[in-house]
Amino acid sequence: MSSVADDLHHDEHHDHKPAGIMRWLLTTNHKDIGTLYLWFAFIMFLVGGAMAMVIRAELFQPGLQIVEPNFFNQMTTVHGLIMVFGAVMPAFTGLANWMVPLMIGAPDMALPRMNNWSFWILPGAFLILLASLFLEGGGPNFGWTFYAPLSTTYSNDSTALFVFSVHIMGISSIMGAINVIVTIFNMRAPGMTWMKMPMFVWTWLITAFLLIAVMPVLAGAVTMVLTDKYFGTSFFDAAGGGDPVLFQHIFWFFGHPEVYIMILPAFGIISHIVPTFSRKKLFGYSSMVYATASIALLSFIVWAHHMFTTGMPLFAEMFFMFATMLISVPTGVKVFNWVATMWRGSISYEMPMMFALAFIVLFTIGGFSGLMLAITPVDFQYHDTYFVVAHFHYVLVTGAVFSIMAAVYYWLPKWCGKMYDQTLAQWHFWCSLISVNLLFFPMHFVGLAGMPRRIPDYALQFADFNKWISIGGFAFGLSQLIFLALIIKASRKIGEPATAQVWDGAEGLEWEVPSPAPYHTFETPPEVK
Amino acid sequence: MSEQQYEKYYVPAQSAWPIVGAVALFLIAVGAGNFVVESTRGKEGFGGWILTAGLLVLLVMLVGWFRDQIEESMAGKYSAQLGRSYRQGMSWFIFSEVMFFAAFFGALFYTRMIAVPWLAGESNNAMTNAVLWPGFEAIWPLTTTPDGTTTQAMGWMGLPLINTAILLISSVTAHFAHVALEEGKRGRLKLFLGITIVLGLIFLFLQVEEYVHAYRDLGLTLTSGVYGNTFFLLTGFHGLHVTLGTLMLIIMFFRVLKGHFNKENQFAFQATSWYWHFVDVVWVILFVFVYIL
Numbered sequence: 001m002s003s004v005a006d007d008l009h010h011d012e013h014h015d016h017k018p019a020g021i022m023r024w025l026l027t028t029n030h031k032d033i034g035t036l037y038l039w040f041a042f043i044m045f046l047v048g049g050a051m052a053m054v055i056r057a058e059l060f061q062p063g064l065q066i067v068e069p070n071f072f073n074q075m076t077t078v079h080g081l082i083m084v085f086g087a088v089m090p091a092f093t094g095l096a097n098w099m100v101p102l103m104i105g106a107p108d109m110a111l112p113r114m115n116n117w118s119f120w121i122l123p124g125a126f127l128i129l130l131a132s133l134f135l136e137g138g139g140p141n142f143g144w145t146f147y148a149p150l151s152t153t154y155s156n157d158s159t160a161l162f163v164f165s166v167h168i169m170g171i172s173s174i175m176g177a178i179n180v181i182v183t184i185f186n187m188r189a190p191g192m193t194w195m196k197m198p199m200f201v202w203t204w205l206i207t208a209f210l211l212i213a214v215m216p217v218l219a220g221a222v223t224m225v226l227t228d229k230y231f232g233t234s235f236f237d238a239a240g241g242g243d244p245v246l247f248q249h250i251f252w253f254f255g256h257p258e259v260y261i262m263i264l265p266a267f268g269i270i271s272h273i274v275p276t277f278s279r280k281k282l283f284g285y286s287s288m289v290y291a292t293a294s295i296a297l298l299s300f301i302v303w304a305h306h307m308f309t310t311g312m313p314l315f316a317e318m319f320f321m322f323a324t325m326l327i328s329v330p331t332g333v334k335v336f337n338w339v340a341t342m343w344r345g346s347i348s349y350e351m352p353m354m355f356a357l358a359f360i361v362l363f364t365i366g367g368f369s370g371l372m373l374a375i376t377p378v379d380f381q382y383h384d385t386y387f388v389v390a391h392f393h394y395v396l397v398t399g400a401v402f403s404i405m406a407a408v409y410y411w412l413p414k415w416c417g418k419m420y421d422q423t424l425a426q427w428h429f430w431c432s433l434i435s436v437n438l439l440f441f442p443m444h445f446v447g448l449a450g451m452p453r454r455i456p457d458y459a460l461q462f463a464d465f466n467k468w469i470s471i472g473g474f475a476f477g478l479s480q481l482i483f484l485a486l487i488i489k490a491s492r493k494i495g496e497p498a499t500a501q502v503w504d505g506a507e508g509l510e511w512e513v514p515s516p517a518p519y520h521t522f523e524t525p526p527e528v529k
Numbered sequence: 530m531s532e533q534q535y536e537k538y539y540v541p542a543q544s545a546w547p548i549v550g551a552v553a554l555f556l557i558a559v560g561a562g563n564f565v566v567e568s569t570r571g572k573e574g575f576g577g578w579i580l581t582a583g584l585l586v587l588l589v590m591l592v593g594w595f596r597d598q599i600e601e602s603m604a605g606k607y608s609a610q611l612g613r614s615y616r617q618g619m620s621w622f623i624f625s626e627v628m629f630f631a632a633f634f635g636a637l638f639y640t641r642m643i644a645v646p647w648l649a650g651e652s653n654n655a656m657t658n659a660v661l662w663p664g665f666e667a668i669w670p671l672t673t674t675p676d677g678t679t680t681q682a683m684g685w686m687g688l689p690l691i692n693t694a695i696l697l698i699s700s701v702t703a704h705f706a707h708v709a710l711e712e713g714k715r716g717r718l719k720l721f722l723g724i725t726i727v728l729g730l731i732f733l734f735l736q737v738e739e740y741v742h743a744y745r746d747l748g749l750t751l752t753s754g755v756y757g758n759t760f761f762l763l764t765g766f767h768g769l770h771v772t773l774g775t776l777m778l779i780i781m782f783f784r785v786l787k788g789h790f791n792k793e794n795q796f797a798f799q800a801t802s803w804y805w806h807f808v809d810v811v812w813v814i815l816f817v818f819v820y821i822l
Contacts, residue, residue, distance in 0.1 A: 018543060018695070026543035108540045110614040113594070117547035124555030128562070157570070168558050174625050182617045186610060187538070215745035216625045230569045232752035235636055237675035241755035243644035250632055307576025313652060388603065523537070 017519050025120070028112035029519060030097045035415070036119050037094025038408075040486070044086030044126065045401075049477050051079040056473035058456050059466050072456040073141035075132060080144025084262070085169045086126050088396065090402045092265040093118075093176045096204045098182060099411065102197045102510035104518065105189025105526045110182040118175035125168035132158040132165075143454060145255065148236035152228040156218040163222045170215040176485055177211035180204055189509070191528035195286060198508055203268030204290050206296045210257045210264075213300075218254040221247065221278055245310050250302035260299045263395060264292055266403030267362075270356050272508070273410055274338050277353035278345025279505040284337040291330035291337075298327045308379045317376045324374035328367065335364055350503065351425045355406035358433055359399060366394025369444065384454075387447025393440045405432075405483065413498030416490045417516030424486040431479035438472030532594050539606045546594035554588055556583030599784070602794065612796055619800040623807050626770070630811055633766065637759040637818060645755070649677050674754035682749040683760065685820035688739045692732050693816045696771075698811040699728035703778075707802050708740055715785070722782050725805070729775035736768050763815055770808045777801040 017023055027033060035208040054075045067075070081137045094351045097115065101108055109115045133139035140162045142150035151159060184205045188197070199204075224247070227233040234240025236247045267288075275282045283290065304312060312320075338360055347353070369391040373379055382388060413419050442465040447453075458466065489495060498515040509528070513521050560580025567574040601607065622763035649667035650658030658665060662675040670682035683689070743749040743760075751761045781801050784790065788796050 022543070024549045026539050026545055028544055107538050111618055112540050113544045113547055114618075116544070117550050120548050120551035121554045124551060125558065127555070128558055154813045157566045160565040161559070164558035164562045168554055171554070174622075177620045178618050178625075181621055182614050185617055186613050212621050212625045213628050216629035217635075220629055220636075223762075224632075224636065226565065227751070227758070230565050233758040233762070234674070234752075234754055235640070235758055238644075238648060238672045240678065240758070241645050241648065241671045242640055242758070243647075246636060246639050246644060249639060250635060253632075253635070282803075520540075 004372075026116070028102050028108070028116055030047055030109045030112070030115065031415075031416060031517065031519065033109075033115050033119050034094045034096075034098030037090045037097055040119070040122060041087050041089075041091035041094060041404075044082050044090070046480065046484070047130070048079050048082035048087055049165070049416075049480065051075045051082070052473060053477050055079065059458070060470040062460055062463050062468065064457055067456070069456045070138055070141055073143075073454065074139045076454050077140045077143050077146075078129065078133065078259050081129060081140075081166075082126065083396070084144060084258070085166075085173075086122075088262045088400050088404070089173060090122060092207070092262070092400075093173075093180075095165055095200075095265065095269070095404070095407055095411075096176075096180050098277070098415065100183055100201055100204060101187065102414075102513065102521060103186060103201050103508055104184065104192050105509050105522045105528065106183060107186035107520065107523050107525075109179050110187050111179050114175050115129045115144065115179050118172045118179065121168050122172050125165040126173070128161050128165040128168075132161045135161075145251060146222075146225065147251070148225060148228065148244045151225050161283065163226045167219055170219045173211050173215045177208035177215075181208040181212070184208075186301050189522065189525040189528050195289070196528065198268075199271035199282065199285070200265065200268035201286055203264040206259050206292050207264045210261050210299065211295055214261075215256040217250060218258075221250045221254065224250070228503055245307070245312075248307050248310060249304070252306045253300075255306065256303040256333045257296070259298045259392075259395070260295055262400045264296065266359070266400050267292060269403045269410070270338060270359055270408045271334075273352045273356040273406055274341050274360075276410075276503050276505040277350060277356075278342045278347050278506070280341055280345045283340035283343075284333070287333055288337055291333040294330040295327060298323065298330070298421060302327065305374055305379075308376050309383045317466075321374055321376045325371065328371055331367055335367075349428060351422075352406045352410035352503075354429050355402050355409060358429075359402045359406060362394055362398035362402065366391055366396075366399055369394065381450075382447065384452055385447040386443040386451045386453055390440050390443035390447055393443070397440065398436055403443075408487070409465075410503075411510075412487070412490050413502045414510060414515050416493060416495075416516055417514075418490050418493055418495035419498050420486050420490050421495060424489070425484055428479060428482040429484060431482065432476060435475035435479055436470045438471055439476050440472075442469050442472075493522040502504070536659065538608060539601070539611050541597075541601070544594075544597070546590050546597065549586060549593070550590040553583050556586060559583075594790055597778075599789070599797075602796075602819055603789070607794075615796045616799065619796075619803060623803060626807065627811075630763075630766065633759065633763050633818035634814070634818065637763065640755040645669065645671055669756070671754050671756040678752075678754050678755035680749045680757060682756070683739070683743055683747065683749060683820065685816070688735050688742070689816060689820045692735050692739075693812065695728050695732045695735070696809045696812050699725045699732070700806055702728065703802050703805045705726070707798070708793060710785075710790055710798060713792065719782070722778065722785060726775060726778045726782060729771060729778060729805075733768065733771060733775065736771075738762065763819055767808065767811055767815055770811070774801070774805050774808050777804060 018026070024032060024036060027036075053077075054067060055072065058064070058072055097109065100106075130138070135156075135158050137156040139158045140146070140151075140155070142155055146162070182195075184201055186224050224233070224235045228236050228242075234242045236242050236244045238244070271282055271288055302315060302320055302324045305324045308317055308320075349357075369387065373382055373388065373391055409420060409425065411469065446458075446462045446465045446469075449462070500514050501511045502515060503511075510517075511524075511527060512526070556579055560576050560578070560583050563574050563576030564580050565576070566572065593789045601628050646652070646667045647654045648658065648662055651667065666673075672682055673679050675748045702721045702725045706718050706725060709715075709717035709721060740761075749757055749760065751757055778801055780799050781790075784797065
């Protein structure tokens with residue numbers, strides 16, 4: 001065995017990277033694959049964002065001006081699908097690829113070839129989804145939740161392509177999650193015990209579990225849509241003994257854990273940034289771990305709070321209302337711990353910290369509106385209005401997306417070896433912060449006043465608010481071009497060189513390797529004390 | 530384990546197979562998407578060809594990827610730690626399969642316990658029944674749907690019971706094969722592995738017979754309401770998994786003939802055996818909830 005190990009030692013000691021496009025197509029390197037995921041996510045963020053611009057342009061004033069209602073529906077549908085499956089999830093997977101092996105002292109991800117496969121099937125899936133918009137009759141137009149019978153009886157024939165592209169996204173997520181979970185279970189450096197693991201690793205471990213548990217259920221849901229639409233089954237058709245509400249049960253059994261898939265890694269990121277820039281240890285580390293696990297477990301028994309108006313029995317409505325409210329307890333623990341970490345810390349306001357602070361405040365607003373939506377009787381008023389849109393954009397844009405931006409500012413110097421451009425960063429932060437609130441905050445008001453979501457026209461009394469919402473939307477969209485410029489600059493190695501530790505309060509294995517991180521790290525595992 | 534715990538972890542250099550696999554899945558999705566529309570709408574198109582091409586590329590990928598893996602494994606490049614990665618990966622994959630079946634079992638339980646009784650007026654749905662589906666009664670198996678489609682139920686005696694016995698025995702023989710491998714008794718290993726494969730093939734053959742019986746004699750088809758839907762999708766996806774499991778067993782048989790696997794180096798065999806036990810467990814649950822109850 002030892003002679004083989006020696007051979008390997010010689011084989012793998014070259015640190016040079018393969019050149020050209022083949023480096024990226026054939027790579028098994030977790031840093032390359034992380035970079036690919038992150039760039040893919042950013043491109044999809046801009047594509048999905050462009051669709052949001054179409055939506056906001058149409059809603060700039062009442063009446064139908066710019067697009068046909070059917071195309072408007074396609075835009076809301078594909079915007080949602082792209083942002084969820086193409087932007088937020090791949091961005092977190094990219095961060096996991098880059099950072100988890102560095103944080104636990106592993107040489108790479110546990111299954112490097114499968115890692116490449118799980119990334120490279122994603123562009124194909126989104127190519128299919130986007131191409132379906134150009135088909136005769138248009139692309140999917142039933143909302144990202146593809147409720148039956150909209151997606152079965154009333155959908156166009158792009159549905160088959162939609163189903164198979166969602167299958168591929170699911171396969172990609174499952175393989176990615178298996179890779180992360182096995183890496184964390186099996187590749188930790190000696191001494192990296194469970195309760196010494198960095199929070200980002202913990203949150204991703206639990207996220208990966210959620211992904212493996214619910215993505216197959218989504219695959220089941222799209223399969224039933226396919227057979228209902230094309231092969232004469234009646235899962236979601238009362239005439240054959242089925243029920244359209246069954247679709248919603250299956251979808252949201254996937255869909256609710258899915259929203260925690262998109263926020264738990266964000267909690268992990270914030271739990272790194274706040275201690276670093278407060279120059280204190282994270283307050284209540286073990287309670288953070290238990291809170292994350294509680295949120296994940298509770299996420300399996302709250303799905304029907306998306307369905308309060310479907311006519312469920314009263315007992316079910318009560319159960320799902322209280323179960324949902326229970327989630328605010330562990331979430332409150334987290335917010336409390338972040339604030340307590342800052343308490344009497346010596347805080348400095350670098351850009352990751354600014355985004356983290358914005359996250360804490362704005363995500364909490366989204367959490368509170370979620371609590372309002374959890375209350376069954378009032379949800380009858382809020383259901384399917386812009387209040388819901390405001391709620392989930394606060395948790396997803398100022399929550400998940402802001403945490404991803406915070407993470408990029410935090411780790412970009414480690415990836416590129418250069419500090420980001422401070423001026424561009426300030427512009428990006430302040431433009432985003434102001435515009436995102438102009439964009440989403442008034443949605444609460446029009447929603448409470450009864451403006452329905454997913455409709456290209458609206459009553460005249462909503463006109464003023466919608467004008468400002470649209471202006472906020474365009475401004476937020478344009479602000480992201482500053483972010484693009486900043487990232488391109490750093491990745492072209494323009495800027496001040498970064499030290500290995502980068503931030504003077506930063507702790508963890510990832511700060512012990514040089515910046516930029518070498519192509520291969522921790523080939524011999526470090527000793528964790 | 531004799532190796533030290535942190536012997537070098539094998540990180541392969543670049544590999545072409547994943548990108549070939551990505552092309553394959555892309556072609557399969559495009560092909561299947563078009564093929565489904567073309568075949569059900571009576572349109573002309575290339576969907577079937579693209580799908581076939583995708584499946585062929587996938588086959589090439591699988592052969593190539595596994596060949597590389599087997600060569601690396603036989604060359605002794607794999608550490609005990611990598612073996613644990615593979616085993617954990619396989620366990621989580623099986624867990625994801627469990628959740629896939631859970632979606633369809635969930636649909637079965639929901640329609641049976643909630644949707645069908647409600648259509649017949651249970652809970653607070655008396656008007657639904659009286660106005661929309663007058664005369665509809667909740668029975669399971671649902672031999673008359675609300676819109677009047679009728680069918681006959683598939684009993685559990687006969688073929689299904691025989692199939693249950695076959696799969697349960699095959700689980701035992703798969704286990705005996707594994708024990709023989711651990712004990713280094715190659716003859717017994719080949720014998721029991723061979724028996725397991727034959728049992729798997731008999732199961733599949735009888736399953737096809739049962740489908741023919743359902744379509745010809747019982748009028749039970751994919752389109753005969755939720756009973757037919759859940760029956761065919763659950764047994765159908767299970768059948769696909771048995772097919773895959775049998776193929777895996779056949780590959781293991783040829784590898785055993787070539788002298789592969791021993792007590793220490795047997796991940797592929799172990800994974801196949803786990804997968805086989807998993808399809809057996811799914812069948813037992815399926816037999817209880819789809820056939821008997």
